Amino acid sequence: MWLFLLRRLGQVIPTLLILSVMVFALQQLMPGDPALILAGEERGDPVVLAQIRAELLLDRPLAEQYLSWIWRVLHGDFGFSWRIHMPVGDLILTKLPVTFQLALMSFVIGVLIGVPCGVLSAVWRDRPIDWVINGIALFGISMPNFWLGIMMILFFSVDLGWLPPSGYVPLWEDPWMSLQTTIMPAFVLGTGVASVLMRHTRAAMLGALSQDYVRTARAKGLGERLVVGKHALRNALIPVVTLGTIEFGRLMAGAVLTEQIFSIPGFGKLVVDAVFNRDYPVVQGVVLATALIFVMLSLVADMLYMAINPRLRTA
């Protein structure tokens, strides 16, 4: 177990390094000159532009730019936002709780809907309830988040006036208001997660229910509730837990469109704004941070998989 963990951690470092090179390289491919944007009114003055480029090291070779950036990142310094004039590290830390709250709420909604629906549709396979659940799940997967978001705003905020259409209030300032501002985006993101989890839970449950040990459980005299809810579900959840962790990672990586529509100031909005403003340090910092979170969560997924699967734990 510990050896496995160490080996996996060993894989994380090269993954992140390769990713940092890619993020850095991608930005160079983006059209537009950050110096021009930062110069603003004085964009016609070559002296000012040269000065900005020198300050930001933009006049140095790419390799040198990359190395100086990654060297500072390794020391915990993500640089300074060119536009907002804040350390990128601090910027990420202020956005992290927002994204985390939204991701957690979406995930809880996704699990609470997806897993029970998957179990139901497996148990009642090829019956009307299975068709209905599958139909809704297909709808949930196919529907673009931005469209569902706009529809919800139109219905719940504009027509009914129940919920604020956009904005965000931190949980520690006003928990009730915070829930009101996040429930719609969380639902939009949660339906997507629910659809994915439902389909995987259904497939895993169908697999488990056809196993010999389920017949043994019935032969033992257990009721259907225990047979399904204990013997089959325990085995079916093994792959679903792994998948769920990865889904949570995707939620943490930011929901660009959903955050944009609901004006939620999380990672998604931060990175989009940074891209439009050619704020390279922010883009690099956020992408690297989300990558780190994602990689860590997939590590957690592997550990969970081992923890709940006796065959791996003791092998």
Next chain:
Amino acid sequence: MNALDVDRLSIQFHTDRGVLQAVDRVSFSVAAGRTLAIVGESGCGKSATALAILGLLADNAEVLGGIRLAGAPLTPEAQRSARGRELAMIFQEPMTSLNPAFTVGEQVAEALRLHEGLSPRDAMARAIAMLERVRIPDAARRAKQYAHQLSGGMRQRVMIAIALACKPKLLIADEPTTALDVTVQAQILALLDELKRETGTAVVLITHDLGVVQDHADDVVVMYAGRVAEKASAAKLFAMPQHPYTIGLLGAAPRLDSKRARLASIEGTVPDLRNPPPGCRFAPRCPFAIAACEITPPLVELAPGHFAACIRAPLDVVLAA
């Protein structure tokens, strides 16, 4: 009173490609402390019969006829409450019949908690005692292990422990040793015999292995294509088999003391039960078939307790003529 009476049991499966008559009016009884073997080829309906007794057939199965456990009719409700308590079963595949996500101790204890209302601790103590009883060495440690940590023979012992934990009146063993090594087979069957003697449980042993039948069964039902071909005590059946199918099976069973180099075999294949031949279902493969075999033969008592469904029986008369 018999532990189990099966009276004209019929099972039909409704499939996409038509109705399949898996079992056709099969009757037999087992007394407490006795072993009845049901013998036949794959697909002859022996496993379907076993699952019907427990009420564990798939939804597309239709069951007709009567099943009585210790005299009481086994309705679906009665089956539900009897399963795991008076009625237990062990399966062919010990490798996959245990749940991989729970320790074997938990799986034995579960039945005890459910049926005898024991606390988790008491149930586990009894489970360990049960594992000792099926001769699992170091049972307390083994109880904490998972199925994948045990050998096939050990897993089948655990299955037996689960089945016998609540002292059932009837134990159905569906090919319990088919998936195991020969030496382990003998140990498992000896264990079953021993536990049967101790507890007085009636055993229905489903097998295709006539060697197993000879050594472990008191009575035998030979099934062919969903029907009873022959029914007798094991001693009579092996001494004087009457149905050509039984004779063929005995001829096809490998014997260590035989000098014949080649194994005898029964020509032809098992009929499609969606569209069975009229009359005797064995007739198309039978060397003794005559025109009259196109009428379904009744199960006739040729000698006390010895039944065969063949109009040509007793065959020694035919052969002598």
